[in-house]
Amino acid sequence: MKILAIIQLTFRESFAKKTFIAFFGISTLTCLLFIFALNLDIVNGMQSSISLFGQEAQGLVELDRILFGIESAVAVLLFTGGLFMSLFATSGLIPSFLQTGNVELLISKPMSRWHILTGRFLGGVAIVAFNVFYLVIFSWLILSIKTGIWNWGFLFSGVMIVITFAILYALMTFLGIITRSGAFSLMITYLILFFSPLLLQRNQIYALLSGKFYAYLLDGLYHFLPKTSELGNITRLLVQGESVASWTPLWTSFFFGILMFGLSTYIFSRKNF
């Protein structure tokens, strides 16, 4: 399959740039930490002692609370640090494939431009999905075996992180197609990633603003841009086995991602190289 060749090539590029290896190394270290450094002593479904690197915590704590706590920490770490790293690691993939001398060769192949860009996009998402699921599944297995509690919600956190990445990567693809600059795409995407919690608190910001225009602007931005802060919250709720009150942030963010990718393919298809 032609598109598969582009995905494999993207994988190789990431591998060659060492970002993939760095990501994989950090994931492996985290898993090894759970295997060797975390010791749980379980008596009748309760944890009687817990130690990390030999340091013992005191008191009797419910085991599922400890498990949810650890898994939540991993998920939140992945959602913040993992996304931050993933965006950084993949920011050069679109501009590098648009380089003169490379893009012409790809377009000359019997593939539609839509296929070429989709292959590149999926390649970027696949790299991150591989690393995220490697860490999530591996640590889920270790923690579940050690505690005997199989928290399926933790696996869904992996899905949420990959979806969130795909949405932000669609934006980065759009910016990359327009500007051909990895640094610029990354800066704008980071801005939106970190702007999300502020937009969530827009009701408090309104009080500080003089005109109605700014309120409308913030409202518009909130509804249009991906709601990464709320997606992070959904991820945490999934890990902790709590019910999610509203999936709207997911659907609206997903729509934003589709819009960005649709625009990217449209522009890429019409572009002269």
Place this chain on the structure above:
Amino acid sequence: MAAITTENLTKYYSKGAIRALEDLTLQVEPGVIFSLLGPNGAGKTTLLKLLLGICHPTRGNAKLFDQDIRDYHSHTKLGYLAENHRFPEFLNANQVLYYYGKMGGVSSNILNERIPQLLKLVKLDNWGKTKTRKYSKGMLQRLGIAQALINDPELLFLDEPTDGIDPVGRREIRDLLISLQDRGKTIFLNSHLLSEVERVSDQIAILKEGRLKQKGTVQEFISMKDQFQIRMIDGKESIEAECARLNIGLSSQNGAYFVSVNDDQHLNQLIDALRNRKVTIQAIIPHKITLEDFFIKVIEEKEEKKS
């Protein structure tokens, strides 16, 4: 069915401020080596890019083997060597050919068979496992040619194929092009090296400022009708006298005599007259100019007309 057909193919940039190609109508028959010539900015690369779908025409149509260039399926039968192509530096030659072959729709089984053959053909068989970042310009160019051939194309677009290649390598590429033509492939060549073009091409087209100025066979352009070079021993006075008598144009350059006759009979009259004067004729050669001379003439002619 023609290999390439263009009909009023036009490309403007910057909302018409730059007219890269203007109403180009062209046909390239299958099995020929067709070369595109022109000064820088003549529209050669634009034409190549339009045919390959790398940029979109402003107006007009073009077909590759009867398939519209806007349809990417028309790329199935073609191979392309881009000028200043850039392969991912983290790949070795085997991997480059594998991935680009896969993108070209070639199956893994065929690729496993074809990759070593192509590397041998371009003399990179000992470099298959070396990363391309360690390759010289000439080696990258050879790899580019192998890449263009990976899907066994019917139509080959080569943009400056001998760029960065030494004279021996150039000769090998020339031989390769001729052997590909013998196998029925059509080759569309874009090169600045006019001597190379002259040696391999069947047909040429000259573009200038986005417009087609000349199209025809190489022989047609380089042969000077009814002009001959005569080589002889010590016959200066005789040839001058006989040319004056027979009303034949005469010029000399570096000891060689060039005559302009009306027809073959006219030439034979001169030969008879010289032989009667006991002049020893060594050779009579139809006079040809180089493709470079012809190219410069075409380009300058238009310049003169302009001024």
